[in-house]
């Protein structure tokens with residue numbers, strides 16, 4: 054990749070293809086104290102107010118800089134590196150490869166909480182691991198005073214829902230969700246009825262005196278890859294049909310329509326939704342519904358199979374952070390008479406983890 058100039062025009066050359074860079078594109082990037090606020094990196098001018106026919110009057114190219122004078126009098130010196138960075142189109146998160154895993158996954162990436170943790174390189178490693186595996190476990194996280202709120206807000210911002218800023222997971226009378234019972238919970242994703250669905254869930258273990266109540270995780274990415282390979286028709290219909298997910302209680306009705314396996318615009322994995330107690334398949338032709346039900350049964354079998362599930366016990370101080378677009382989670386049953394089992398949970402969105410990861414990458418020059 055390189056920058057070239059010719060006849061008052063700037064070109065970007067990559068793998069033999071050479072394209073002109075629009076003068077306005079460069080004019081928008083004029084830097085210097087009169088044009089950009091140093092602290093915020095935000096423009097001090099509004100490019101929509103500039104005249105449209107911006108032309109280049111003068112150009113100078115060195116190894117490190119491109120110097121441009123425009124016909125409206127603006128002059129700038131842009132580093133070549135900054136221009137190339139914009140063309141490389143590298144989104145750091147997207148380029149962290151997902152590691153497919155199943156029940157054979159043994160060494161979970163644990164990270165020990167300590168003072169200043171959120172500004173340390175260790176936090177960067179934890180976030181990279183989170184994007185690779187879809188989850189990470191933090192150990193020795195303080196359990197007093199709803200510290201989960203502090204923890205979440207130190208990475209980004211809590212996503213508040215109708216369950217509150219955070220929620221207590223323990224069995225209680227008259228629950229509005231099965232999570233608040235001692236019943237087993239099959240692998241599921243949280244809140245598929247919200248728009249947007251909360252991206253990341255945190256569960257912080259405060260007390261755990263029972264012998265059951267193991268936490269379970271399944272990698273929805275691994276399972277859908279398996280389905281794509283071995284059951285093409287099932288994969289196809291689950292990526293195509295939108296179903297209605299619903300949550301109803303005394304004070305709210307939440308509904309959203311979405312695919313159980315959602316792909317991005319390039320046909321790649323984006324998100325799984327699975328919560329078979331609150332999904333409603335639309336009325337379709339009998340044959341199509343038959344195929345849909347078979348597909349849903351198959352993916353449910355895979356999600357619930359011991360081949361893909363990991364089980365582990367959370368101890369007081371453990372904080373599990375998991376990707377709710379990729380992983381399914383659940384728990385085994387427990388006997389509430391054995392003692393207390395008390396977790397606190399909350400949600401954050403991807404802008405929190407991405408923002409933190411990019412900040413730490415910049416800070417440590419990684």
Ligand SMILES: [Fe+2]
Pocket residue numbers: 232241242243382
């Ligand atoms: Fe859940």
